[in-house]
Amino acid sequence: MSTNAPQPAASLPDRIRSASRRPRTLGGTVPGTVSLAMGEPDGDTPAAIVGAALHALRAGRTRYAPITGSPDLRREIASRLSQAQGHRFDAANVVVTHGGSAGLAAAVLALVGPGDRVLIPEPTYSLYADHVAMAGAEAVWISTRPDGSLDLAGLADAAPGARMLVLCNPVNPTGMVFSKSDVEGLGTILRDHPDLHLLSDEAYSDIVFDDIAFTSALTLAPVLDRVVLVGTFSKSYAMTGWRIGYVCASADVAERINLVHRTINGTMNTFVQDAALEALRIPESDLRTRAAGYQRRRDLVMRHLGGLDAVSVVRPRGAFYAFPRIDSPLSSEELAQRCADAGVLVRAGSEFGPSGEGHLRLSFATDEASLEEGLRRFADAVKAL
Known part of the structure; x- marks a missing residue:
């Protein structure tokens, strides 16, 4: 042979x-x-959220939901993001997902193909490399600086020809919260490389310390058409087992992500979406x-x-x-x-x-x-x- x-x-x-x-x-x-x-x-998950789920079950909210998610929930997520980030989003920008993990996977599979390069500032959440492998792409690790901040020069050097940059902010595992200048630096890299997308996992955005101001990737208005935010109800509202998250992106990118997500996962759980809508009513x-x-x-x-x-x-x-x-x-x-x-x-x-x-x-x-x-x-x- x-x-x-x-x-x-x-x-x-x-x-x-x-x-x-x-x-x-x-x-x-x-x-x-x-x-x-x-x-x-x-x-425990707050009682009001649990109560909303029970009410939905008793009201017969057990049938298929719309394939992109509950319209009411999508509108409310878009409204909250619009208020927080100073940029207008609507329901067409939002896809409700089976937890943040399914949103991450759908975004990678929708935007990355075999042989593509994906930049991953690290240390970071290990699941990103698994998703990149699913797409047949190559993970390119870029170490953060000793103080935990981004190595923007290293990212810029690696950016030519790359398809995506995956950011965890605040960071699992270090607890780093990237500064406004770091986030804006990523915007500059995206501006200089028009084929590059930023996938920003902001699962812990409500958990910041010492009166630090959190800067979302959704503030990068000049390149917002290539920014994908993934959020989740798991951490902020103690809803890990409920498995509900969301993606926010430009309408055309959101539809591409939705196509992958609905093909793999089908429709979302109806009464859990009702519970998530109640979660958004919890006071800041x-x-x-x-x-x-x-x-x-x-x-x-x-x-x-x-x-x-x-x-x-x-x-x-x-x-x-x-x-x-x-x-x-x-x-x-x-x-x-x-x-x-x-x-x-x-x-x-x-x-x-x-x-x-x-x-x-x-x-x-x-x-x-x-x-x-x-x-x-x-x-x-x-x-x-």
């Missing part, structure tokens, strides 16, 4: 497995283990109170980590994660296993991109008592190194 025979193309599952940086497990667990690994709010003051609670936990994390000589960390400005670097010869996965052996689950930093090696991700979305105990065990594990 000739050794030069063409090899079969990698299957989709193989491409995803090859690209994915996520471990299959979080390490062994023992009774009483504390988890600081999950990015999920510890509180309630969201700020929730964010203040996360800020208190952020401060608790920083106090614990600040006393460890082997640990360095950039102060999180949003979301509910810290991303400490551990001065150790062990890999991130080995460090995560040491923590699991000490009774606390964290995530290996290598999951979030090449520069995450040597880091661990801690979530402080859990209750304060569990957080205190988890941090104590984390400190014991680090000191034992």
Whole structure:
């Protein structure tokens, strides 16, 4: 047999497995283990949202919804975004999706093709590389600067010929909130490269600390036709299990994304959309109170980590994660296993991109008592190194 025979193309599952940086497990667990690994709010979904879902069920709201999502919900999302960003959006710009993850996947599959290059500032959420692999495209990792800000020069150098740039803001796993100048810098890169799209995952935009002003990619008016925002109800409203999110884009791009989303997912859950509409009626003051609670936990994390000589960390400005670097010869996965052996689950930093090696991700979305105990065990594990 000739050794030069063409090899079969990698299957989709193989491409995803090859690209994915996520471990299959979080390490062994023992009774009483504390988890600081999950990015999920510890509180229950607000009662008004649950009540709206129950009312919808009792009213018979159990049939198919419109393929792009509830018109009322799409209009309300567009209205909220218009008020927040100072640019007019309407229902034609919004697609309701099966969680933020389905919105991300549909956007990548709608706009990226085999062989395309996709720029990913990292460390960042690991799912983006999986979506890029699904499209048969190439993920190009661009490390952020030591202070967590964007390497705009590196992104500009890599931009020629690239098809998409995927941004997480605020950042999972570092808690970085990109400055207005960083976001505007991305707008300049898009202006200089008319084939480049910006996919901005702003799942944690309601969770920012220290009175920082959050700058959405939807403020980039000159290039807004190539900006795609993905939002979710999961983090702001403690609705992770409800699986509802949305995409906002120019009308033609939104329709392309909708075509992919509806082909893969079908119609959205009717009564969950009614619940999401109720979520948007929750006062902004309630969201700020929730964010203040996360800020208190952020401060608790920083106090614990600040006393460890082997640990360095950039102060999180949003979301509910810290991303400490551990001065150790062990890999991130080995460090995560040491923590699991000490009774606390964290995530290996290598999951979030090449520069995450040597880091661990801690979530402080859990209750304060569990957080205190988890941090104590984390400190014991680090000191034992």
